[in-house]
Amino acid sequence: MSVQQISVFVENREGRVASVTRCLADAGVNVRAMSMADAPDFGIFRFVVDNPDAARSALRSAGFLIDTTELVAVEVPDRPGGLADVLAALAAASVNVEYMYAYQINNRGTAVILFRFENVAAATAALQAAGCKIVEAIPC
Amino acid sequence: MLSSHEVATSRAPIWDPVHECMPRHELAALQLARLKATLERVYATVPHYKRTFDAAGVTPADLRSLDDLRRFPFSTKADLREEFPYGLFAKPMDEIVRIHASSGTTGKPTVVGYTRRDLDTWAELVARLAFGAGARSSDIAQISFGYGLFTGAFGLHYGLERIGATVLPVSGGNTERQVEIISLFMPTVLVCTPSYALHVAEVANRMGLGPNDTSLRLGLFGAEPWSESMRREIEEKLGISATDNYGLSEVVGPGVSGECIYKQGHHISEDHFIVEVIDPETLEPVPLGEQGELVFTSLTKEALPVIRYRTRDISRLMPEPCQCGRTTARMERVSGRTDDMLIIRGVNVFPSQIESVLLEIEGVAPHYQIEVDRQGALDEATVHVEVTEGVFSDEAKRVYDLRDRIQRRLATVLGISLRVRLAEPGTIERSAGKAKRVVDLRQR
Numbered sequence: 001m002s003v004q005q006i007s008v009f010v011e012n013r014e015g016r017v018a019s020v021t022r023c024l025a026d027a028g029v030n031v032r033a034m035s036m037a038d039a040p041d042f043g044i045f046r047f048v049v050d051n052p053d054a055a056r057s058a059l060r061s062a063g064f065l066i067d068t069t070e071l072v073a074v075e076v077p078d079r080p081g082g083l084a085d086v087l088a089a090l091a092a093a094s095v096n097v098e099y100m101y102a103y104q105i106n107n108r109g110t111a112v113i114l115f116r117f118e119n120v121a122a123a124t125a126a127l128q129a130a131g132c133k134i135v136e137a138i139p140c
Numbered sequence: 141m142l143s144s145h146e147v148a149t150s151r152a153p154i155w156d157p158v159h160e161c162m163p164r165h166e167l168a169a170l171q172l173a174r175l176k177a178t179l180e181r182v183y184a185t186v187p188h189y190k191r192t193f194d195a196a197g198v199t200p201a202d203l204r205s206l207d208d209l210r211r212f213p214f215s216t217k218a219d220l221r222e223e224f225p226y227g228l229f230a231k232p233m234d235e236i237v238r239i240h241a242s243s244g245t246t247g248k249p250t251v252v253g254y255t256r257r258d259l260d261t262w263a264e265l266v267a268r269l270a271f272g273a274g275a276r277s278s279d280i281a282q283i284s285f286g287y288g289l290f291t292g293a294f295g296l297h298y299g300l301e302r303i304g305a306t307v308l309p310v311s312g313g314n315t316e317r318q319v320e321i322i323s324l325f326m327p328t329v330l331v332c333t334p335s336y337a338l339h340v341a342e343v344a345n346r347m348g349l350g351p352n353d354t355s356l357r358l359g360l361f362g363a364e365p366w367s368e369s370m371r372r373e374i375e376e377k378l379g380i381s382a383t384d385n386y387g388l389s390e391v392v393g394p395g396v397s398g399e400c401i402y403k404q405g406h407h408i409s410e411d412h413f414i415v416e417v418i419d420p421e422t423l424e425p426v427p428l429g430e431q432g433e434l435v436f437t438s439l440t441k442e443a444l445p446v447i448r449y450r451t452r453d454i455s456r457l458m459p460e461p462c463q464c465g466r467t468t469a470r471m472e473r474v475s476g477r478t479d480d481m482l483i484i485r486g487v488n489v490f491p492s493q494i495e496s497v498l499l500e501i502e503g504v505a506p507h508y509q510i511e512v513d514r515q516g517a518l519d520e521a522t523v524h525v526e527v528t529e530g531v532f533s534d535e536a537k538r539v540y541d542l543r544d545r546i547q548r549r550l551a552t553v554l555g556i557s558l559r560v561r562l563a564e565p566g567t568i569e570r571s572a573g574k575a576k577r578v579v580d581l582r583q584r
Binding site for chain 1: 528532533535539561564566567
């Protein structure tokens with residue numbers, strides 16, 4: 001019940017993120033959702049792709065430092081309060097969100113929120129108990 | 141009336157004219173007598189010297205002239221480390237009254253000791269250089285070296301008291317407070333590293349004090365290499381005469397040599413130290429006046445005599461007489477090192493110390509580079525460290541935790557704080573299979 005996220009350590013230098021995306025493109029990997037954590041000295045470029053294995057092997061052989069984490073993808077209705085309801089359910093179950101980012105699906109009237117939890121099992125249980133829709137892959 | 145130190149000549153007075161202006165043949169006789177006594181004493185009391193003299197096939201009886209010193213083995217910082225902490229002392233601990241230390245190459249400091257008489261000698265040696273640079277009993281001296289195991293502050297403290305100057309033991313750090321103390325206590329002499337003097341000047345200027353607005357007139361600077369252009373800058377910004385002095389804790393601390401008012405090389409107190417200049421590769425003496433590694437033998441130290449101690453400092457001797465009237469040999473300002481030791485904010489740092497810290501920390505590759513630059517007047521050092529996959533995380537705070545852990549550990553081992561920047565694997569420059577460890581961007 002989770003989605004693989006790949007994170008890449010990027011130094012705060014010109015063209016570093018571009019070289020990551022070029023490497024993915026050359027491997028024929030499509031990025032579905034992404035976010036960038038920035039710090040003064042470095043960044044962490046995080047993304048979900050259509051083919052995590054191909055992405056990992058391409059990035060590794062290009063010498064990038066990578067990490068794989070499990071995210072929980074929750075489909076929420078694209079309306080006011082859609083995300084608020086999900087977060088309320090998590091708060092009620094005392095589940096802490098490390099970070100999250102969103103992916104909009106244009107023609108289905110829903111958005112997918114990607115959550116990073118410390119405790120994936122507890123979070124999944126809380127979300128299911130609250131009737132949230134967890135997806136196993138980001139729909140196209 | 142003139143004091144005993146002030147001889148009525150047109151030249152500037154000299155603190156100890158008997159020794160500082162001794163005819164060369166008398167000086168040589170004094171050196172030989174003191175050297176014989178020193179060699180006999182270390183051979184009899186320090187197992188390390190017994191062992192190394194025996195291994196080299198020499199005994200103190202083989203010394204018949206000063207040239208025979210060349211037959212005796214060298215000593216190095218590594219010997220002090222091996223005998224850590226007190227193994228090279230030639231006096232029992234009940235006669236040792238002071239310990240100082242400098243940072244070592246593996247986190248283990250180099251320990252030096254002093255008897256009561258050593259402290260007296262040391263004060264006298266610093267008195268010579270302080271007086272020679274122009275300090276007088278009427279001066280008020282602000283000591284902005286950190287008081288502690290480092291020899292700088294205590295050395296200058298007692299030497300300046302010896303000449304009768306008034307000492308303000310301010311210690312290092314908190315530059316705005318240093319400037320306030322300058323305004324409040326009206327010191328005439330500033331004692332610190334040259335880079336810190338420049339920093340004090342800049343902070344003072346920012347606080348509205350120009351070169352003519354302070355009571356300062358003289359700087360006694362040391363503990364790190366600096367350039368003539370830096371001297372001019374300090375002199376302009378603080379409105380003072382800036383002088384350099386030299387020493388290293390293993391030999392005595394500050395007081396080995398210092399500039400007189402002519403600032404043409406450092407007068408070495410040769411009645412207390414024999415200086416040699418060697419080729420660091422062949423270990424043979426270089427022709428007089430040529431550059432090489434400075435080697436010192438102590439002639440009067442009781443607690444920690446050193447025989448042919450290799451300083452790793454590169455300089456040359458200036459045999460021409462100085463217009464000040466001293467007969468002692470002069471050495472040129474130290475221009476570099478034969479090893480990779482860096483001096484950052486006056487503190488000795490070896491790349492190997494940084495390496496040993498990194499090796500202790502899981503997830504850090506043994507690839508690093510130390511970049512030293514001068515931001516304004518202060519040395520800024522950044523250690524670039526390659527990270528490995530085991531510790532990289534998608535969460536920024538964990539990556540920061542790793543960086544902070546490295547920074548804290550480096551600060552503990554080195555005694556100064558360096559910035560740590562994490563680098564992508566394979567990005568640190570490697571030349572001919574070997575990483576380039578040090579990038580020193582400071583102007584010399």
